[in-house]
Amino acid sequence: MRGFGFREHGGLDRLEFVDLPDPIPGPGEVRVAVRAAAFNRLDRFTLAGIPGVPVERPHALGSDGAGVVDSVGEGGPSLAAGTKVLLNPGLWDGTCEACRAGREALCRNYRIVGEHTQGTAAPYVVVPSASVHPLPERLSFEDGAAVPLVFETAWRALVTVGEVAPGDRVAIVGAGGGVPTAALQVAKLRGATVVVASRSTAKEAKVRALGADGFVTFDDEHPLDKVLWQWSEKRGIDVVFDSVGAPTLPRSVRALARAGRVVVVGATAGPNVEFDVRTLFWRQASIRGSTMAGAREFEDVLAHLAAGRLAPVVDSVTPFERAPEAFRRFDDPDLFGKIVLRVP
Numbered sequence: 001m002r003g004f005g006f007r008e009h010g011g012l013d014r015l016e017f018v019d020l021p022d023p024i025p026g027p028g029e030v031r032v033a034v035r036a037a038a039f040n041r042l043d044r045f046t047l048a049g050i051p052g053v054p055v056e057r058p059h060a061l062g063s064d065g066a067g068v069v070d071s072v073g074e075g076g077p078s079l080a081a082g083t084k085v086l087l088n089p090g091l092w093d094g095t096c097e098a099c100r101a102g103r104e105a106l107c108r109n110y111r112i113v114g115e116h117t118q119g120t121a122a123p124y125v126v127v128p129s130a131s132v133h134p135l136p137e138r139l140s141f142e143d144g145a146a147v148p149l150v151f152e153t154a155w156r157a158l159v160t161v162g163e164v165a166p167g168d169r170v171a172i173v174g175a176g177g178g179v180p181t182a183a184l185q186v187a188k189l190r191g192a193t194v195v196v197a198s199r200s201t202a203k204e205a206k207v208r209a210l211g212a213d214g215f216v217t218f219d220d221e222h223p224l225d226k227v228l229w230q231w232s233e234k235r236g237i238d239v240v241f242d243s244v245g246a247p248t249l250p251r252s253v254r255a256l257a258r259a260g261r262v263v264v265v266g267a268t269a270g271p272n273v274e275f276d277v278r279t280l281f282w283r284q285a286s287i288r289g290s291t292m293a294g295a296r297e298f299e300d301v302l303a304h305l306a307a308g309r310l311a312p313v314v315d316s317v318t319p320f321e322r323a324p325e326a327f328r329r330f331d332d333p334d335l336f337g338k339i340v341l342r343v344p
């Protein structure tokens with residue numbers, strides 16, 4: 001089969017269509033005929049090469065996918081061929097201490113489809129049968145592919161780790177990516193008052209249409225903490241959702257209210273940060289890390305999607321043949337939501 005990914009690690013010039021063997025589902029596994037896949041920033045890191053994560057090459061990218069059940073491995077569940085499904089990209093061993101305690105996100109052997117295994121940007125993908133879930137009826141394949149990674153990440157970060165409660169003031173740093181657009185919806189669903197902080201006003205209308213109560217812009221002259229402090233009428237922010245890293249994290253900390261939390265889910269703009277730790281103990285604030293999610297959190301997301309309380313945000317749907325062009329949209333300042341690939 002012909003997948004989209006890379007043969008050699010590197011930059012965008014390494015992206016190519018690659019020949020891969022048709023995968024065969026083993027015991028307890030399902031082969032899904034992919035109808036739509038979606039990209040995440042993670043794909044860029046996988047392309048570049050993540051230290052300590054060996055990748056089978058050639059490699060198909062893509063953690064997110066929706067499609068139909070094609071075949072089931074020996075001893076697998078009785079899933080009828082043709083059943084419409086979406087995939088949970090999180091893989092855990094089910095046997096370690098964390099998994100046995102129902103905390104799969106903390107699995108010692110946590111892996112991600114498309115990073116540690118062959119991805120969804122291909123006609124077929126094989127995953128454990130527990131990783132496929134019925135596609136909610138209201139969603140197309142393209143919508144379904146736009147859901148999994150960003151919504152489970154936002155859900156765990158804000159609900160489980162950030163403990164967002166009704167009435168909390170929540171700030172989402174960043175306006176256009178898949179994760180911030182999911183986080184905004186999750187925070188609203190939890191009853192928070194949500195402000196989105198962006199470097200430009202370009203996406204304000206779209207963000208407000210998704211439910212944001214407030215919108216602020218920041219730059220060197222109007223630092224993030226100052227504009228958030230002002231927006232909150234000097235009460236501070238209860239939970240800041242920060243996936244940017246170095247340029248914003250110290251300011252996110254300074255924007256906190258007493259007992260506030262910064263939840264860090266990524267560092268897309270750099271990992272090394274310096275800040276005044278006195279802010280932490282004086283305000284009794286905390287910085288918490290979160291990544292991906294476990295079984296229960298994923299099911300919670302699906303239930304809200306099925307009920308229409310959360311909705312995928314699709315930036316663009318591109319035919320498989322134009323996958324390299326779709327992937328480059330990450331660098332487009334107009335990006336809003338998920339980059340989806342229609343797979344033939």
Ligand SMILES: [Zn+2]
Nearest residue numbers: 093096099107
């Ligand atoms: Zn485990």
